[in-house]
Amino acid sequence: MPLPFLTADRAFDEAAHDPALPFDDRDRWRRPYRPGPWRVGAAAVLLLLxxxxxxxxxxxxxxxxxxxxxxxxxxxxxxxxxxxRLLRMGTWVSAQGLRRIGFLSTQTVLWAQVDSVRTAQQPVRWLGLPRTVQGQALVLVRRDQTAERRLLLTDRNADFLARRAAFDRAADTVEVWADEYRRTA
Known part of the structure; x- marks a missing residue:
């Protein structure tokens, strides 16, 4: 039984050399990266329990x-x-906007509401715990709330811990989606 929310589309692997929107059906919500080993391991332990x-x-x-x-x-x-739900958590993109799925909540931001999406060096939580370390984060700045910056991805969360290249690819892909659709919105 295929689990489409578990793995990113194969188009990301096949088009790794071309980060510019490798999909035919851009209206479908998709996560532009694979879940990390920490997230998959925690879900496996829960399923074993x-x-x-x-x-x-x-x-x-x-x-x-x-x-x-x-x-x-x-x-x-x-x-x-x-x-x-743990496996489904993360940042998802489509032609409509950007969706941040948390454990208990889901927030969707339309591309017309996005001011910028950029990578920044800042203190980030290590595996979502209260302890913070210096790292990189993909930050969303909305047009209506310029003071509020929302973290989309960090290089220290359960998807990208010890996977620096995967974080860079995912951040670049989300930035390309944002640049493409902010212009058309």
């Missing part, structure tokens, strides 16, 4: 306590949902 909870549900159901088995199945469904 869910499998143990499901085995426990089968054992509890075989023992005759159906209400306990139902609770275990509910917990397993929550864990699986969390793992899938």
């Amino acid at each position: 869910a499998s143990f909870v499901l085995v426990a549900a089968v054992i509890i159901a075989a023992a005759g306590a159906l209400s306990g088995a139902a609770i275990c199945v509910g917990v397993a469904v929550l864990i699986i949902t969390a793992a899938l």
Whole structure:
């Protein structure tokens, strides 16, 4: 079963030499990079935990306590949902705009509202934890709120930790999308 949200389109691999919008269908939302090993590893651990909870549900159901088995199945469904949401997190682009998917929220910014998208050196969170380190970030500045800068990608998050070239490619690709569609918006 293919999981389109798990891997970036193959067009990015085939057109790595040409970062300028390698897609035919630009109206479809896509993530311009692959999820990093930290994100995939955390999701794998969550799915492993869910499998143990499901085995426990089968054992509890075989023992005759159906209400306990139902609770275990509910917990397993929550864990699986969390793992899938974790894999879906990130920055997505399309011809309509830019979408930042977090664990609990999704924010979409239309290209007409974007003032600039640029890479900046600044303190960034290491793997999303409170500890900050000096790193690079892809920053979105909106036209209506010039004081607010929103981080789209950092080179220290779960997708790009120890993958500097992947961060540079993803940041360049998002900047190209922004340059292309800000002109037409």
